[in-house]
Amino acid sequence: MIEKLKFRDAKLASRIVNKIRGTVENERTIKICHVCGTHEYTITHYGIRTLLPSNVEVIAGPGCPVCIVPASEVDEAVELAKRDIVVTCFGDVLRVPGSEMSLLDAKAQGADVRVVYSLTDAIKMAQAEENKEFVFFAVGFETTSPSTAFEIANKPPENLSFLVSHRLIPPAMKLLAEMEDLGLDGFIAPGHVSTIIGLKPYEVFPKTYRIPTIIAGFEPIDILMSVYMILRQQKRHAPKLENEYMRAVHPEGNMKAQELMNRAFDVIDSNWRGLGTIPTSRFLLKGEYRSCDANLKYGVKIERGIDIQQGCKCHLVVVGKTKPTDCPLFMKRCTPENPIGACMVSNEGTCRIWARITIPYSLPASPI
């Protein structure tokens, strides 16, 4: 399907870039924010920023769930691992810094920490080793939360409980929209979160905040097209919500997944690493699923941790106020091999992506 539609077609890209250049009339900076690590990967990997006029800036918001999990929740996972409980997690969660150590550090000290590709793997492990206690550290946005909700609603093994750190994207976007010093002119909304939540949660952005909002796919043409759609709306002074990723995002989203999330979770205010408390932004297991709640089962609750290490600029990188290359630690003390800040850990973290792909940020626009 992808080949058929040429989502990476150079001629089409060139045509869109010409339209973009023709739409930007003056030198006013136009700031567009995306909130998805996979979008940042596409943008950086394909050098999209180098194709845009110099006054059209695309910044990365808090679109990496691994980057915004606060240290206190990593500390809870580490604490459980130290108590001879098998902690399972996705690969990119392993090295997220806690206040004192990551899960990888705990593993190095002898704790049983296991990487899984899917929650299904953790369930299989718990079933196979009934004499051990297992915890799944459930990190992720709305894309990931339905699988946790599904398994919790379907009676997981009794020796498996959950440290639920799932967070919701629209409340974080609201925080960005309200940051006056950020001054956003457009949102590229996360395509895969949207496959679950649909269009409705984004309506507030054009309506209340007058910010053009485009739900976008992950191919380079998707990104270029959504930038053009935002610029077109800006020119017409007519902000609205548009769905560029209609091959995967249905207006109503995935109703089955939404129903499962509603059944399993309450929504509470919560701390995001580097951003502080965001209202109604985290899932908490509902009362009837208390037996699956690792915090309650093991009486582990850590209120505060050290989210940002000295010198680290993750709290500014995560809202696009600072580029990774402007952080004094970037690729000096903080590297993919030895991350100091959470943004350097996951393949979806802005610093990690910039570290791997060394396209200079401010190349002159190419003459296509």
Added chain:
Amino acid sequence: MCLAIPAKIMTKNGNLAQVDFGEAVLREVNVSLVEAKVGDYVLVHAGYAIQVLDEQEALETLRLWNEILQAEA
């Protein structure tokens, strides 16, 4: 982490399906979050299909792009 990869459902057995990610990569995934049948393309995220990809909508995207690019900004 919200990476999702398109794959084609080859066989299905209850909640589980064998999907083909292309280039001979086959894997068992959970398809209980979607209404999908053998032959459908689904987006797979961390071992669970989260949405069915719609070929008609994909073709419609191409038409829409052309329409947008032909119109005045």
